[in-house]
Amino acid sequence: MKTLIRNAALGLAMVLATGLAHAKDVQLLNVSYDPTREFYAEVNQKFAAQWKQQTGETLNIRASHGGSGKQARAVIDGLEADVVTLALAADIDAIATNGKLLPANWQTRLPHNSAPYTSTIVFLVRKGNPKQIRDWADLVKPGVGVITPNPKTSGGARWNYLAAWAWASQEYRDGDKVVDYLTRLFKNVPVLDTGARGATTTFVERGIGDVLLAWENEALLTLSDADTRDKFEIVVPSLSIKAEPPVAWVDKNVDRHGTRKVAEAYLRYLYTPEGQRLAAKHGYRPAEPDKVPAAELSRFPNVKQVTIDSAFGGWKKAQAEHFADGGFFDKIYRPR
Structure with missing residues (x-):
């Protein structure tokens, strides 16, 4: 017992x-x-x-x-x-x-x-930059395949879109011309992935497109990978956006x-x-x-950047005007 x-x-x-x-x-x-x-x-x-x-x-x-x-x-x-x-x-x-x-x-x-931490938006292109993509204007040239995710589901895609809009606003100084530029840009987008990593996979692994609109950190990751570093290079556009x-x-x-x-x-x-x-x-x-x-x-280059507040009046205003149902993105993008 x-x-x-x-x-x-x-x-x-x-x-x-x-x-x-x-x-x-x-x-x-x-x-x-x-x-x-x-x-x-x-x-x-x-x-x-x-x-x-x-x-x-x-x-x-x-x-x-x-x-x-x-x-x-x-x-x-x-x-x-x-x-x-x-x-x-x-x-x-x-x-x-x-x-x-x-x-x-x-x-x-x-x-x-x-x-x-912050980031910004850069271009990732194939080694040698065969399409000679130097700035935002080159993204709307005929035959250029642009890879970017869907702004409806991806935060990175919204930063991409707004960086393009900011550049076009400074370049054209005309609202109708800005909308026309974004419309032509998205006509060059063959597929909209749901997230930034999916877009990177589409560009890097599946070989689709000539340029990836990318988070800077995602582009740097590609160049740090032994399997991909010799196949791509980064292009810093003349203007980008401070992503926070x-x-x-x-x-x-x-x-x-x-x-x-x-x-x-x-x-x-x-x-x-x-x-x-x-x-x-x-x-x-x-x-x-x-x-x-x-x-x-030292790996971070100097990049001229706008902010969400200075260029778009903050996220609340940008979200409502550009990405809500019936906003500018819905008017610009027409699914294929």
């Missing part, structure tokens, strides 16, 4: 110990946009190790990637993201407005309007999951010297470049 009692007590102790061990495992879901896969894979690994050292908790960070607009819709529809790291503020605004999952002033909670991908913790979800503290720490980690160096390593321009050695910033 004593043996049975002792064994039962031992078993109960093991169950309790196992329960305590599981209690130390924390789950976090980062819902992100298409081209951040490699960046957040390394961020997740390093932050989880730091969190373990600081708290003793084992942190399991899962990531979901896709077109930014599509990802925002998934969160609104019930994908329980603890944090969102999307391509543009309009998509997180949609989560706040339509999903009521975080406050409308979410962008004020972290530095630099909650954008720990923001981040936020999703209040209703973190409170439901009990993950507010770790979710906030995870996003603040992106602003640390290590987080900023990782951003630069993966082709993003650090929001606080003074935290990164100058040698690690």
Whole structure:
């Protein structure tokens, strides 16, 4: 009998110990946009190790990637993201407005309007630049295949579109001519992928098109890959746009999951010297470049850029005018 009692007590102790061990495992879901896969894979690994050292908790960070607009819709529809790291503020605004999952002033909670890194839009062309694509005007020439994703689902595609619009606005100074330019540009687009990574695959792996309108980080990734670096080159246009991908913790979800503290720490980690160096390593321009050695910033060329606020009056106005149903994009693009 004593043996049975002792064994039962031992078993109960093991169950309790196992329960305590599981209690130390924390789950976090980062819902992100298409081209951040490699960046957040390394961020997740390093932050989880730091969190373990600081708290003793084992942190399991899962990531979901896709077109930014599509990802925002998934969160609104019930994908329980603890944090969102999307391509543009309009998509997180949609989560706040339509999903009521975080406050409308979410962008004020972290530095630099909650954008720990920036990017811009460049052209990726095939080695030797056989079509001699130098600037936006070359994209509407007959026979030039332009690869860009769908602005309805992709944040990167919206930055591409707005960069083209900004250039045309300065070049033509006439609204009708700007619309005509964008119409001709999209006539040269043979396929609209749902996200930026899909568009890169179409251009790089499937060999479709002559030029890819790309996030700078996505173009740099292509040139850093041993299998593709000798097949492509980057062209910096005369004018581009400052792309500011923001981040936020999703209040209703973190409170439901009990993950507010770790979710906030995870996003603040992106602003640390290590987080900023990782951003630069993966082709993003650090929001606080003074935290990164100058040698690690030398890969980023000087690019003349407009901002979403200066050229378009902010994302709320740009989203409504250009990408909402019946907006300019719907008038410009006619599916084949």
